[in-house]
Amino acid sequence: MKKKYTISRREMILGTTAAISYGLSASAMKSLEAVPEEQILPGKLDNSVLESPFFNEVRFKVNGKTKTLPVDNRTTLLDALRENLAMTGTKKGCDHGQCGACTVLVNGSRINSCLSLALQHEGDEVTTIEGLGKPSRLHPMQAAFVEHDGYQCGYC
């Protein structure tokens, strides 16, 4: 007697998805194991890390100066500025695109840097609050923050 297999379309899709996910995550984890843990932290990357599929190099201009950074692919523009370049004028408030504390200009347009990956900005010109004026001659935006004690987002 011939054995009859019954499997629904949904069960077939779920089984296939699970098998593919397991295979991909196993190979991804193996690649990540090749990267020393201390080099996964922002700002502590060296060129050997670029051999990992999880890291890439990005080059952009920040306040008129060209910067080349090896970054974890998941690094936001905000974290690249703050952690990799130590430019802490751009603040991390909500980290969810709601407060505007992380606002920077990219090619002249305002964006929330917490919602944008650093790798998306290859070749872009980024202007942070530090690039708007000088301590001896503050930009009106900088002066307003100082005058009104707006040291984070300035929303209030």
Ligand code: FES
């Ligand atoms: Fe709040 Fe980016 S940190 S909008």
